[in-house]
Amino acid sequence: MNPIITVFSKGIEKSGIKPSKVSVPSDIPFGSEVVNHLGVDFFHTIRGRAIPFGTGLKLGNPALKVVPFVGDLMTLGGNHFVHAGRRNMELLVICVNNFVYRKIGGQPAPSTPVTFSPYSTFEEPFNIPHLGNSCGAVYTARWTALHTDELANSIAEALNKQGLSVIEVLSPGPNYYTKIEDIESNLINFYYENSVIKNGEDPKNARITPEEKIVVGKFTDKERPTFIDSYNAQLSKVLGDKFTPYGGKNG
Amino acid sequence: MRIDKRGVLTGTWNLSGNQACAEGALAAGCRFLSAYPIPPSIEVVERFTQRAKEVGAVFVQMEDEISVLAAVLGASWTGKKSMTVTSGPGFSNMMEHLGLGVMLETPCVIVDIQRAGPAIGIPTRVGQGDMMQARWGSHGDYEIIALSPSSPQEMFDFTIKAFNLSERYRVPVAVMSDAYVAHLKEKVVIPPAGKIKIKPRRYYKGRKDKYLPFKRDKDFVPRMVDIGAGYRFHVTGLTHDERGYPIMFEECQEHNVHPLVKKIRHYVDKIVEFQEVETDDAEVVIISYGATSRFALKAMEQARKSGMKVGSLKLITVWPFPDKRVAELAKKAKAFVVLEINYGQIVFEVERCSYGNANVAFVSHGEKGIDNIEDLLSTIEQVMKEKKVRKGIIEYRT
Numbered sequence: 001m002n003p004i005i006t007v008f009s010k011g012i013e014k015s016g017i018k019p020s021k022v023s024v025p026s027d028i029p030f031g032s033e034v035v036n037h038l039g040v041d042f043f044h045t046i047r048g049r050a051i052p053f054g055t056g057l058k059l060g061n062p063a064l065k066v067v068p069f070v071g072d073l074m075t076l077g078g079n080h081f082v083h084a085g086r087r088n089m090e091l092l093v094i095c096v097n098n099f100v101y102r103k104i105g106g107q108p109a110p111s112t113p114v115t116f117s118p119y120s121t122f123e124e125p126f127n128i129p130h131l132g133n134s135c136g137a138v139y140t141a142r143w144t145a146l147h148t149d150e151l152a153n154s155i156a157e158a159l160n161k162q163g164l165s166v167i168e169v170l171s172p173g174p175n176y177y178t179k180i181e182d183i184e185s186n187l188i189n190f191y192y193e194n195s196v197i198k199n200g201e202d203p204k205n206a207r208i209t210p211e212e213k214i215v216v217g218k219f220t221d222k223e224r225p226t227f228i229d230s231y232n233a234q235l236s237k238v239l240g241d242k243f244t245p246y247g248g249k250n251g
Numbered sequence: 252m253r254i255d256k257r258g259v260l261t262g263t264w265n266l267s268g269n270q271a272c273a274e275g276a277l278a279a280g281c282r283f284l285s286a287y288p289i290p291p292s293i294e295v296v297e298r299f300t301q302r303a304k305e306v307g308a309v310f311v312q313m314e315d316e317i318s319v320l321a322a323v324l325g326a327s328w329t330g331k332k333s334m335t336v337t338s339g340p341g342f343s344n345m346m347e348h349l350g351l352g353v354m355l356e357t358p359c360v361i362v363d364i365q366r367a368g369p370a371i372g373i374p375t376r377v378g379q380g381d382m383m384q385a386r387w388g389s390h391g392d393y394e395i396i397a398l399s400p401s402s403p404q405e406m407f408d409f410t411i412k413a414f415n416l417s418e419r420y421r422v423p424v425a426v427m428s429d430a431y432v433a434h435l436k437e438k439v440v441i442p443p444a445g446k447i448k449i450k451p452r453r454y455y456k457g458r459k460d461k462y463l464p465f466k467r468d469k470d471f472v473p474r475m476v477d478i479g480a481g482y483r484f485h486v487t488g489l490t491h492d493e494r495g496y497p498i499m500f501e502e503c504q505e506h507n508v509h510p511l512v513k514k515i516r517h518y519v520d521k522i523v524e525f526q527e528v529e530t531d532d533a534e535v536v537i538i539s540y541g542a543t544s545r546f547a548l549k550a551m552e553q554a555r556k557s558g559m560k561v562g563s564l565k566l567i568t569v570w571p572f573p574d575k576r577v578a579e580l581a582k583k584a585k586a587f588v589v590l591e592i593n594y595g596q597i598v599f600e601v602e603r604c605s606y607g608n609a610n611v612a613f614v615s616h617g618e619k620g621i622d623n624i625e626d627l628l629s630t631i632e633q634v635m636k637e638k639k640v641r642k643g644i645i646e647y648r649t
Contacts, residue, residue, distance in 0.1 A: 020481040025325065029497055035485055041478045043328070044487035044497070045321065046351050052318030056325020057478060059309055060283055060333070064479045083314040227311075235304065243304050 004096060004169055005034050007148050008067075011155025012038075017065055022159075025053040026069035027077070028096065040067075048076025051084050054091050062228055062247025065159055067092045074110040074126045085135025087227040088163040092155070095128055095168045113208050129203040132166035133220045139165035140203055140220040145172075146192040147216060154218060163226045170195075170214065255280055257306045259444040268433040269294035271403040272362055272426070273302070275410030276334050278447055281360070282308040283326040283333040285319045287341055290374045291430040292364040295336040316344035324348060324357045330452070330477035332414055336362040338430075340371060342381055343388070349423055350389035353511060354488045356465070356473060358417040358424075358452065360410065365429040365541075377431040377621060379541060379592040385425045386570050392508055394515035396522060397425040397570040399540040403437045409567070415450035416522065420514055421472050427569060429592065431542040431621055459483075464495040465507070471514035515571060524567035525576060529555070533562030535631050536580055538601055539590040540566035543616050547590050550624045554631055561631060572600045581605035586634040590627055592617045595644065602644055610637050612645040 012019055019039035026043065027050045035042045045053045050068035058066045070077055073095045084091060101107040108121045111128065129140040139161045143151040151169065158165035172187035191214060198206075199217040206215040225233065232245040258277035266274065273295045276284070284299045286292070300310045313319045319335050326333040337345065342363045352359060363385065367376040385397045396416050400409040409426055417424040455462055455474035462482045465473045476482045489497035490507045515522065526544075528551065530536055535554075539547035544565040554561040564580065566573065577600075581587070586609050589598040598613045605611055612634045614627050626648060633647050 020483065021479055023478050029487065029489060036483065039483050041483060042485040043325075043355075044485075044489065045324075046347060046488055049317065049321045049348070049351075052313060052321035053325040055311065055313070055318070056283070056285070056322030056327075056333070057329055058325075059311055059322070060326030060329030060331045061477075061479055064329070079314050080318055083318075231309075239304055244307060246307065246309055 003148070004145055004151075004171060005030065005038060007145075007151045008094070008155060009038050010148075010152040011159065012040075014152060014156035015159035017159055021063060022065045022067060023054075023057055024067050024069055025050040025057060028069055028071040030069075048072035049080070051077055051080040051091065051093065055084065055089050058090055059228075059247070065092070066090070067094060067159075069094050069096065071096060074128065078110075081132070082135050084164050085132060085137045088136055088138065088224050088230075089227045090163060092158045092161075092165045092167070093132075094155075095166065096171050097128065097168050098171050113210055125208065127203065127207050128168045129166060129206055129219045132164070133203045136164065136224060137166045137220060138163035138222050138224050139218075140167075141218040142168040142170070142206065142216045144170040144188065144191040144195055144214070144216060146188055147195075150197070150216075157218075157221075161221075162229070163224055170216075255306065256444040259441065259447060260302075261441050261443045264439050264441065265436055266403050266407075266439040267294055267436045268400070268403045268406040268428060269364070270298045271407040271439045272336070272410050272428070272433075273298035274439070274441060275407040276360070276414070277302055277306060277308070278407070278441065278444075279332065279411040279414035280449060281332045281334045281414065282306065283323065283331040284308065284310045284335065285313055285322040285326070285333070286310075286336050287313055287316050287319050289338045289341050291366055291433050292336045292338050292362065294433070295362065295364075316341035317347055320345040320348035320352070320359075320361070323359050324352050324355065327357045327359045328478045332358070332418075334360040334362065334414075336364065338364050338366050338374070339368045339378070339381055342384060346384070346388040349395075350391060350393070351488050352423040353389070353393040353395070355486050356421040356511070358414075358421055360413045360417055360424050360426060362410070362426040362428060364433045365427060375430065377429045377542060377592055377617060379427075379429055379543070380596070382427060382569060382591075382593070382596045385427055392512060394422070394512045395425060395570055396420065396422060396515065396568060397427050399427045399566060399569050400432055401541050401544045401565065402432060403435060403439045406432060407439050407441065411447060411449070415448065418450045418452050419472075420518070420522075421453075421475070422515065425570075427541065429542045463493045465491060466493045467510055471510040471517065519571045520575075522568055523571055523573045523576075525573050526565040526567065528563040528565075530562035530564060530580060530584070532560050533583075534560040534585045535588055535634060536562045536564050536584045536586075537588045537590055537627070537631070538564045538566070538577070538597070540569050540597065542621070543590040543592060546616065546622070546624050546627065550627045550631065553624070553628060559631060559635060566597070569597065572597075572604070574604045577601055577604035578606060578608075581608040584609055586610035586612060586637065588612045588614060588627065588630050588634060590614050590616050598644055607640060607642075610634055610640055610645060612647065
């Protein structure tokens with residue numbers, strides 16, 4: 001996880017945004033000292049609820065760049081994710097996907113590809129960039145944690161996008177049952193070596209399966225009115241001069 | 252704190268409880284409302300959104316009440332006074348984030364317009380069945396403040412009071428209203444902006460790099476800052492230290508969670524409010540809150556006319572419960588009659604606080620119509636005839 005934070009820090013730097021204007025609601029406990037060095041305001045909320053919490057932060061102060069770091073994205077946070085896409089809420093969702101519930105024993109997750117568990121899982125996993133794209137996200141990408149430069153560029157790009165951006169990061173998390181160093185370095189190399197960069201690929205073709213190489217890259221980059229844009233446009237249309245636009249450039 | 256005059260609709264109006272609640276929120280400076288549509292709370296949202304354009308407030312309808320309260324907590328950290336309004340099923344959804352609100356010590360107001368339950372119940376029927384849920388609904392240890400208004404005027408006043416209490420104690424405050432009060436239309440007097448007391452947020456004013464988000468003042472309440480102002484802080488729903496960093500040891504549980512309880516319990520006498528009518532010579536005291544307190548007064552007057560010495564104790568803050576006052580009254584009076592639109596919730600608190608000194612009779616109100624006080628009057632008559640203190644809660648009607 002900490003390497004991703006380092007990349008995130010680079011991404012913020014590249015984007016030209018002040019770290020103090022970035023706030024991170026998360027459902028993952030980071031090493032707090034690491035976060036402190038990032039220089040962002042950090043909220044560790046409840047499992048899967050980082051997106052709605054971030055929605056409140058963004059609407060409360062539209063000048064903020066809100067970056068939900070989410071672990072339980074597709075389970076507890078699934079509906080929040082779908083609706084954030086529909087609204088095109090201005091959030092950068094970074095989903096750290098290690099395929100399983102690693103910290104609590106490696107149970108299968110809705111992002112676990114089949115054959116990952118001893119008796120094999122049989123449920124179809126979510127293809128996160130594809131789901132994000134279908135729900136209306138304006139930016140979707142997937143990288144492994146070793147694609148550090150590409151990931152930092154993606155984060156910088158996405159931070160300057162207007163609307164919901166989704167970046168999936170494939171990462172090996174720590175596990176109580178194996179030597180952390182072993183599993184982390186082996187797995188991350190495995191993901192990295194078995195990936196193929198296909199920028200602009202239709203995310204529906206980017207399913208992760210054990211048979212094929214993992215497709216990484218920037219998949220979606222489009223424009224759509226954001227929630228705050230639509231809110232202001234609609235209310236200005238109905239109320240005319242009586243309405244002062246909320247947030248956005250008018251603060 | 253200077254009050255934002257745009258939010259205060261000074262004058263005398265004919266408003267429903269729900270409309271008055273929205274006006275109270277706007278007057279208190281609430282500028283963020285999030286909700287999911289649920290009867291009987293809808294008019295609060297309608298009124299708020301109608302007026303939002305004048306004051307620069309924002310409303311967002313979320314996908315469920317889980318996200319509603321999450322958004323409210325987020326918005327509160329940006330420095331906006333934030334509120335949500337719901338009813339039973341939504342209140343159940345909110346319990347998860349009620350716990351987070353308590354743990355992150357985030358000021359916000361939750362208005363619960365109670366209806367009949369459990370589950371979907373009757374969406375339009377009045378109920379008071381969420382009272383215990385407000386106190387105990389989220390897991391883990393916490394204390395909460397809950398107010399219970401009995402008229403549109405009180406919906407206005409108590410919503411402001413709720414915001415003030417939540418800023419003072421940094422705790423989510425529940426306004427436990429009900430469908431009857433919410434839809435009742437009555438005169439509501441909204442005073443001039445200068446006459447409304449608003450408790451400002453308690454901000455940290457020291458050096459930015461020295462800010463500790465959970466360093467407590469002597470009164471156990473830590474100071475807040477706004478997000479995005481450069482304090483670079485970290486807060487977590489895990490058990491944490493003063494810096495807001497997770498520390499999962501026994502000692503830290505005591506260090507972190509005990510003050511959440513103490514900051515309310517130590518100031519119970521300041522927080523607790525109630526109204527007493529003719530309790531000085533009362534042999535029977537009717538205890539009620541919200542909608543039922545209107546019928547308690549009606550029954551009291553009738554009983555007094557027929558020569559019975561009856562008084563009324565109306566709870567304004569239901570949580571924390573006025574333990575001391577109920578215990579004092581238990582020594583003076585022969586009996587309490589507790590009137591609730593449920594099958595017994597606050598009556599358990601009354602029984603606990605009467606310490607065996609007075610009989611406690613319970614009346615489940617509303618089955619014969621909200622205006623019907625026959626059961627209440629007959630219970631008062633019967634409990635008067637009791638020769639000694641009986642164990643447990645007495646119900647004359649089975």
